[in-house]
Amino acid sequence: MAAEFVLEHSPEEHLARCLDRIEREDGRINAFIELNPRASEEVREAPHGRLRGMVVGVKSNINVRGLRATCASRTLENYVSPYDAVVVERLRREGAVVVGMTNMDEFACGSSGETSFFGPTRNPVAEDRIPGGSSSGSAAAVAAGFADAALGSDTGGSIRNPASHCGVVGVKPTYGLVPRHGLIDLAMSLDQIGPITRDVRTAALLLEVIAGRSREASMLNASPEPYSQRLTPDLSGVRVGFAREFEEFTAPEILGVVKRSLRRLEAQGAEVVEVELPSLEKALPTYYLIVFVEFFSATRRYDGRRYGHRIEEVCGAEVLRRILLGSYISQKEYAGRYYRRALQFRSLIRRELLEALEKVDVLAGPTTPKLPHRLGEELSPLEMYAYDLLTVPANLAGIPAGVVPAGRAGGIPVGLQVHAKPLQEQLMLNVMLAAEGRE
C-alpha cells in the first residue's frame, strides 16, 4: 500500500476546487475564521513529499506563521503568529498546504462549537445541529469537503467529539507523541494535537508525518511509525473490551449504532469482551478541576500588555468561568483540597484504564453519551460538560483514542471510539479501519 496522499487532479486544481467549495458554502457553515491568502502560491512551491497537494485546515489555536492564531477569542483577535508550530513545519515539509485557520470554541473551552467570538459553526451533515467541539471548524471543514484533512487539538475530547458528530475520523494520539510546540494551551498536561480526516488511511498518514520526538520537554522519546503502510483490517486474535459503564451513561440510539459496529469488528476476527471501569464517573470532575487550574495558569500571559486585550475583559462566559474557578481553587488555602486531590484521582483513573487494557488489546465504545443538540439550544454548563464523560479518560490516562464513523442515529452521525495502550496507535488504527468497513 503506497504511503502517500493521492490526488485526482493537479495540486493547483485540487486547491482551487476546495477554495471554490469554501466560497460557496462556508458563509453558511462558518468552518473557517481566516483563509490563507498565500495558499495558491504555496501549493505551487510545495515540495514533493508524502502529503503533496493535501489541503489542510488548521485549528485556530495552532501557530501558522503569518496567519492569526486567535483561539476564536477577541483576546487574540490581532495576534499574527510569528512562527510555525512543529506540526505545521512537518506538514509543509511533506508538501501539504494550509488553506486556512478553522473555527473553534473559544480557547477550546467548549464541546459544541458555539462559543467562538467569530460565531458558531454548523454541522455540515445535519445543519440544524452543532458540529461538536472544540475542534468544530476542523471537523466541519473535513465533513463539508473544504479540506482533505484538518489539525485539531484534544484536551478532553475536542477532536473526537466533533469527529463523531460530523461523521469523520479523528485521532487523539498518546500524550507526548506529537509535539505541542505552537499549540496554544488549554490544559498543558492533557492537550494533544491530532488529525481529522474523511478516512482512517489519511489519518494514519497524517499522524505518521506529525508524530515523533522533538526538542520540547514533555515529549516521549518515540519515533514515528509507518502506520499507513502497516494498516490492516484483519483483527484475528484481537481482544476488544467494552465497558459495562459505557451502557449506563449512553443514550440508547447511540448504543445501538455502537453495538452494530462491534459486530463488524467480530466479523473481522476480533473477540469482544466485557470489562469494568468503576471510576469512570469520577473522570469528569477530575478532568475539569485540572483544566481549570492549568487554564488559569496558561492565560496569565494575556494581561493586556502584549496582545492587546486583558483576557478577563473581553472573553466569553465559559472562558471567564474557567479562569475564575481555576484562580479560586489554586489559592494557597485550597490547593490541597482540589488540585492535588484531582491529581490523585487522575492517577487512579489512569491505573484503572491501563489495568483494563492489560486484559484486552483495545477498548471500544461510544464517543459521546448523547447526540448533538440543536444550534442555539441553551445548555447549562454541567449539561455541556457531560458531553465529555466518555472522552476525558483517554486524556487523563495519556493513552491514544480515535473515532471512526459507525453509522447514523436519526440521520445524525455516530462515531465509534477506540482506546489503546500508550503508543499502540497502529493497533488502534487497525481496529478503526475494520470498523470503517472499507478496503
Add this chain to the structure above:
Amino acid sequence: MKVRIGFEIHEQLATRTKLFCTSPADYRDAEPNTNVCEICLGMPGAKPMGVNAEAVEGAVAIALMLNCEIVQEPVYILRKHYDYPDLPSGYQRTSMPIGRNGELAGVGIWEVHLEEDPGKYDPVTGKVDYNRSGVPLVEIVTAPDITSPEEARAFMRELVKVLQYSRRVRREGGTMRVDVNVSIEDGARVEIKNINSIRGLYRALKFEITRQKNLRRRGKAVRRETRAYIEEQMITRSMRTKETAEDYRYIPDPDLPPLRITPELVERIRRELPEAPHQKLARFVEQYRISRDDAWAITSEPEMADAFEQVCTQVEPARAAAFFRHIIKKTLNYHNLSFAESGIRVEDIVQVLRAISEGRLSQQAGELVMRRVVEGERAAEVLREMSRVDEQSLVSAVEQAIHQNPGAVEDYRRGKQEAINYLVGQVMRITKGRADAARALELLRERLS
C-alpha cells in the same frame, strides 16, 4: 536585642544558553529585545525545551561547594504566578530545592535551587527588555544565623568568593540580587528587597535594624511586611504587608517533567569540583611557602590566584606574592576593578617583576607600569618606552653614527635612500636598542640635509 538575619541570594549562571531554550544566556552586547525567541518571550503556544543541563550541573556544583546534600527525589519545576510587566508568561519557573542543609562560614544554607530570570522593566519609560528573560539563576537561601550588619557583610564577601570559585556564575558583575530577612527578639520578620551590592546590603541592614529598634523602644510592634531598599536615600520603604501579600498559586509546571539528579552525575561533579577558597589558601601557604596574609590576598579572586600560579613558574614565589599583595591589589583597589575585569595578563606581571629584579625598574616605577596596564597598555611597551635614552644622549648617538660611517653618509647624500636605514641601525646599536627609531630617523635627516 537579638538580631536575626537571613538571605536569599540570586546570581546568574554562566551557561551558554537560557534555561528552557537555545537563546544565548549572555545578552550584554545585544540590542533590546533581540536576544529572544518565542520560548523565552512566552509567546502563545511556545513550549519549554528540557531544563538546561549546564544550569543543573552549575546549581549542583554550587550546592556542593556550600556543603549541601543533593536531593535524591524528583525535583519539580513550579510555576510561580504574579503579574508584572517583566514576566512575559505571567509566571516565573522555579525549581524545588536541588541542594539542602548546607553550611558556609558557620551560616546554615537551607537550600539551593534554580530559577529563570525575568526581563528588565523600566518604570520610567514603561519599556521592557526581554533579553534577560529566561536566563538561569541560582538562588541560595540561608538560615537566619547572622546577627549583625558587619557579620552579614563578611558572610556575603565569603559567599561571593565561593560563587566565583565555582566558575559557574557570571563574572561581569552587577547581576547579584539579594533579599534579606531581618527580625529582632523574635519579632515579626521583615523582608527587604532590591539590594544588589554588599555595600547596599550593609546600609540597608543598618537602617532597618535601627528602624525596628526604634519602633520597639516606643512600644510599637514591628509589622510583618516586605520593604524595598532605596539605594539613593539609604533607607527601606514599605512595599506590602502580610494582609496584601501575593498568593503565587504555585503548581508543578505541566510542560516540564521533574528533574532527576542521579548519584552518578553528583559524583562526577564532585570529582571535578574546583578548589574552594580556603583549600586554595592552605595549599598556597604550603606549596609556595608564602605567608597566610599574602595567600589570603592572592586567593581573594580565583582569576588572580590562577595568574599567581602561572607567574610562579617563572618568578620566585616570595617576590611574586609581595608584588600581588602590595602592588596589584593596590592598583585594582585604586581603579575599583576586579582582577578578572582589569585586563592584566601573566606576561605583564612577569615582565615587570623581571625588570625590577634586573635593576632596570624601581618598585615605585613598577606600580606605575601596572597602573598603565590596567588602563589598557601592555607592560612590554611601557617598559620599552620608560627605558628609552633621553633626547640629549640620542643626539650624541646620532652624531657618533654619522661620524663613524662616512661611506653610508656619502651614499645617502648621493640619493641612495636605503643608506639612512643603516645609519638608524647604527644609532640603535650605540644606544643598545633604547632609542626611539622614528626620532632617530628624524634627527639623521635633519643633520644630513
